[in-house]
Amino acid sequence: MPDHGEPQHPEQTREIRGGVRQSVAHESAVRHVSGTAKYIDDLPEPPGLLHLAFGVSTKAHATILNCDLSAVRNYPGVVAVLTADMIPGRNDIGPVIKDDPLFAENEVVFHGQPIFAVVAESYDGARRAASRAKVSYGDLPAYLDIKAASQHGSLIEETQHMGAPVEEVRRHIAEAPHRIRGDLTIGGQDHLYLEGQIAMAIPGEDRELHVFSSTQNPTEAQHLIAQVLGRADHDIVVETRRMGGGFGGKETHPALPATAAALAASLTGRPVKCRLTRDEDMIMTGKRHDFQAAYEAGIDDEGRMIGAHVELSSRCGHSTDLSMAVNDRAMFHVDNTYFLGLAAITSHRYRTHTVSNTAFRGFGGPQGMLAGERMMDQIAFELNADPLDIRLANLYRKGRNLTPYGQTVDDGIARELIERVALEANYRERRAAIDAFNRESPVLKRGIALTPVKFGISFTSTHLNQAGALVHVYLDGSVQVNHGGTEMGQGLMTKVAQVVAEEFQIDLERIRVTSTRTDKVPNTSATAASSGSDLNGMAAANAAREIKHRLTAFAADRYGVSPEEIHFRSGKVYVGNVPLTFTEIVAAAYRARISLSQTGFYRTPKIHYDRATHRGRPFYYYAYGAAVSEVAIDATTGESRVMKVDILHDVGRSLNPAIDRGQIEGGFIQGLGWLTSEELVYDSEGRLRTHAPSTYKIPTARDRPAAFTIDIWERGENKEETIHRSKAVGEPPFMLAISVFSALTHAVAAVGEHRVFPALQAPATPEAILMAIEDIRRRMEPGAKGVS
Known part of the structure; x- marks a missing residue:
């Protein structure tokens, strides 16, 4: 004892x-x-390893008239050529809706779609052999963007509505003392993870397969491999030690290399590795959805929202993938931290003949939130007010705390974060100094903005929690x-x-x-x-x-x-x-x-959501943050630079402050890239022209602001019973970068002495900034409309 x-x-x-x-x-x-x-390409290669490469479509939309693969099969070192008719199970790797074939059969629906795969003794041999294919096509109409898909009614699902009836909202807006109307184009974004898409499949005894996959979702990869092979899930083991980045790009799209490698290993009885080149990866796998947003809102004399209708349209690509949930999430986050009054949100999800867009950090939330913040900036412009005052006036508070989807916002964190970072960053003094500077500077213009983030935490598909x-x-x-x-x-x-x-x-x-x-x-x-x-x-x-x-x-x-x-x-x-x-x-x-x-x-407890009505409590809690960003632009070149950033972020009671600070900084910089430099360009044939770091510009160390302050809110504590009362920190900081876009809007407006609200589009590349400046000058010409 x-x-x-x-x-x-x-x-x-x-x-x-x-x-x-x-x-x-x-x-x-x-x-x-x-x-x-150790990443997958660092693992010791097992004896007899084969390498897989894809043969892909050179058309955005066409019938396959003839596919001659004889030169491919006869190329030295080729062991097998895989086509759709060799799949023993189901030729589909769609994660939700079964509309995404592993290999095209009679029709191709985007430029870069796999038609066949080559399995060879060497990596280079497989790629060279794939290029020997002779495919002839019969052209079909290709809808490459939102406008074309809209004109032809090409949707992945019917249009969705959240909130009050649109006509009722419009009547409400019409009765308001002040009204705004506007639109915004929001570009997509490539994940550009350091490690590209890769998988290695190793046959075992009987029908077993061990698949190493760089995936955020090993279980889904297991299911889809089993489905393609016509086997049971228990025959397939998927393993992931680490990924060299994911950001959502490895949630569903790793199924392509994983199922192809597994099919090849099953048919040849030998280990098979599939590693996409950077160009192949960017062409063949999905990205952040690009959006178009249109809005109208009614406001009272104090700048408070009385009612709003926001219409969102997105390019989903050729298959459904995760686009239903991504667009739902965009609808959820139009409100951000604000009570919109009587609100209606409409969402159009367009099917296009481009690569199927997919999950990306924020999962549609950033696109919806950017539209909401654009409304705040325009309201401030219309009322000649400081945008910070408009944001504070519209924050959720008692009596005005019900979201358009029916969840109550009752934590009151946003105001404290906003007021604290505004004070510590000297926002108001700096804004006054910037306005004075702009009046004296004809070429260089500066801007500043403070924007908050309220991001709902949970999968909106309840069963995934x-x-x-x-x-x-x-x-x-x-x-x-x-x-x-x-x-x-x-x-x-x-x-x-x-x-x-x-x-x-x-x-x-x-x-x-x-x-x-x-x-x-x-x-x-x-x-x-x-x-x-x-x-x-x-x-x-x-x-x-x-x-x-x-x-x-x-x-x-x-x-x-x-x-x-x-x-x-x-x-x-x-x-x-x-x-x-x-x-x-x-x-x-x-x-x-x-x-x-x-x-x-x-x-996860307490959550519930009815997608048919878009009502419920989809989120267990909200994570918050606020950022002040100061920028400078050159009005003659459109070049911009972020000069100073101050962030205060709520992570609850942090599990690891160092890792959380890293996530806040990394998320902000990635958001900065989305809104300023990362531009996806498709040509008239549906080919992605920005498919390598040489043509697609992500932020570098030089783009990090020289003055960059990140503070974790020391009073943070999750009122819900999460793990040690912490809060999620992966996605919410991404949207802090919206403060940069709003600051650029402020700087561009200074070119026209704040008489015209800028039609700045995202990403705000130098070209986009110059176009917005030219638009301001045109609208300020005598007789032009839109000058306040």
Whole structure:
């Protein structure tokens, strides 16, 4: 029986190394910078490995009249040529709606669509062989953009409506003291992850296949591979250790290389790797949806919204993919932090003969939010007010806190964040100084803006809000964790390890999180919707707590104390006041035949949503942030630069402040690229012309503002019972970059002495800025309309 006297152990109050809320390094940080982190193309190539390359369409929309592959088959080193008629299961890799064939059969529907695949002894040989195909086409009408698809009624689903009836809203707007009307073009964005799309399939015994896939969704890859091969899910194991970036581009589109490699491995009986080149990746896989937004709103004399109708149109591409949910999310975030009054939101989802657009950080939310923020800027212009005052006037508050989809906003965080960052960034003094500068500077113009973010956290498809985990405790007291989330550089594995370390009160180095595998944790959701830590952290914690409960019951019984007298603390297990090592308790429990392994499961509570009516509570909680951005433009060249950024962001009680700060900075910079430099250009034949870093400009270190302040809100705490009261941080910071677009709008308006509201479009490239300036000058000519 232990001694229950006063403990004499200073380690009793020692903080464990690497528990939650500590800024520990990413678990692969050293390997990342030293080049020793293993990605799929770094894995040892198994004996007999074959390489796969695709033969693709050179037309946007056409019938296939003839496909002569004889020269392909006869090319040296070619082992097999795969076509649709060789698929034993279903020729479809659509994640939701089955409208996305692996290989085109009689018709091609976008430039770059796979028609066949070559399997050869070498990577270069497979690509060279694929180029030998002779395909003849019969041209069909191609709808390449939103305008063409709209004219021909080409939709992936019927138009969706959220909120009040449109005609009722329009009557409401017509009665308002002030009204605005406008539109905005919002460009797409390529993910441009460092590691391209890649998969390697290795045949096993009987019908088994082990597939290494760079995917955010191993379970979906497993399902689709099984579907294409006509096999059961249990025949397929998909494994993902890490990705070199994902951002949504590896949620559904990894199915293309994974299913093709699996099919080739199944038919040849040999391992097969499929690695897309950068150009192939950008041409063949989807991107952020480009949008067109049109809006009208009624406002009272104080600038408060009385009613609004926002109409969103998006280019979805040739197949449905995730476009229904992406466009739903855009509708959800038009309001951002604002009560729109009586609101109606209409969404058109257009099917075009271009690559199928897909998930991208924010999942439609940024597009909807940008439209909402454009309305705030235009209201301020119409009323000759500071945009910050208009934003504050329209914030959700008691009595004006119901979203267009019926969820109540009752946390009141936005105002405190906005007022705090405005004060600390000296927003009002700087705006006055900038306006004075612009009056004296004919060429260089400056702008400043403060915009907030309210981003709903949860999958809007309710059933996806679940996660599983598997925790093993070994005899030496070390712990292995597996869960359904995937690591794409965002630090998920590190955070989950910290959570388990905190539960067992042991140092982080005692925890190892292993590759995500479908044979360890089944039926998982994609690592997406910023929910990776929320879901998988809680699942892992639940598993660890169950093992801890067993150890507690065992120790209480063995030492004759109550369970309340057993404490896991500071690397020890205290039985009363007597410290035992974690390893000692674990070893004793093993000898007593106590299970030291446990699955964990978590499902997000409180959420519900009826998509038929677009009503409910789709989000468990909201994450918030606010940013002040200052920019400068050259009115003669359109060149712009971000001079200074101040961010205050709400992450609840941070699981790892260092990783969260990295996500805030990275998200902002990626959003900056979307809104200023990243431009997708298709030609009249439907060919993507910006399909390499030489023609597609992402932000570099030189685009990072020289003055860049990031603060995590120290009072943050999630009122909902999330993992350690933290909040998601993957997607919300992306939209802080909208402050840059609003600041550019302010700078461009200064060219016309703020007499004309700028028709600035996104991305605000130098060309777009010059076009907006020219439009201002044209509208200011004598007799022109639109001058205030």
